[in-house]
Amino acid sequence: MPPKAKITKEMILDIVLDMTRVSGFETINARSIAGKLQCSTRPIFTCYKNMEELKTDFLAFAYEYYEQYVITYRNSQKVKPYLILPLSYIAFAQEETHLFKLLFINDIDLKMTEAKDFYQEIGNENKARLFSETIGVELERAKIIFLDLYLYTHGIAVLIAGDKIKLNRENTEKMIDNVLSAFIRQEKDRNISF
Numbered sequence: 546m547p548p549k550a551k552i553t554k555e556m557i558l559d560i561v562l563d564m565t566r567v568s569g570f571e572t573i574n575a576r577s578i579a580g581k582l583q584c585s586t587r588p589i590f591t592c593y594k595n596m597e598e599l600k601t602d603f604l605a606f607a608y609e610y611y612e613q614y615v616i617t618y619r620n621s622q623k624v625k626p627y628l629i630l631p632l633s634y635i636a637f638a639q640e641e642t643h644l645f646k647l648l649f650i651n652d653i654d655l656k657m658t659e660a661k662d663f664y665q666e667i668g669n670e671n672k673a674r675l676f677s678e679t680i681g682v683e684l685e686r687a688k689i690i691f692l693d694l695y696l697y698t699h700g701i702a703v704l705i706a707g708d709k710i711k712l713n714r715e716n717t718e719k720m721i722d723n724v725l726s727a728f729i730r731q732e733k734d735r736n737i738s739f
Contacts, residue, residue: 552588557599558606562644565607569643570600570651604652607644611637624718627679630672631698631721632714638702645706649699663692680725686732693728694721 560581564573575586575596582588593599618633638645657663664670669691677687698721704710712720 552582552584552592554592554602556582557589557592558603561599561603562607562610565603565643565647566641567643570603570647604648607648611641611644611648614641625722627676627725628718628721630676631694631725632718634698635702635705635712635717635721636714638706642706645702650703650706660689660692663695664688680729682729682732686735690725690728690732694725697721697724 557578560578561573564577564581575589578589579586589599593602614637615630615633618636619629622632624632664673673688673691674684676691677684680687680690682690701712701717701720705712
């Protein structure tokens, strides 16, 4: 009798990614994963202590998938560099709705009581710094614009993921570009008034 194939964490995470993309993470349990892997639940609990540990690992795995999505989007689209992040975020909400909901609605790790709290989240400070260089605005002012842009973009993405609105890429790009121009103009005007 041939030896059974060893089930690895990577195999489990790949299956969970596929299942989440189709039906959402809330439909996943050890039995459904085992069914897809054609094994018992034992190999799953050999790799993971419990489903909570698997979920923690999967959230990191899914976020890496999102980051690769942004890179692919950047390389496939001809848009202004400062529009890549907001447009890829909205496209992800539209094309990978279940993953978007998991990462950026249901399990978003964002605790804001003040605007400055946005920059406590890992990566946002660096994104704002790159954004500042791209738009040619001093960092502290760019951070204000970047947060406003994030909130605006997140609102659109949530509406799209919730199937409340439909927008094509051209309309979305125009909306983001218009609001971003207004945000930049507003911050530059504030600078002049000091």
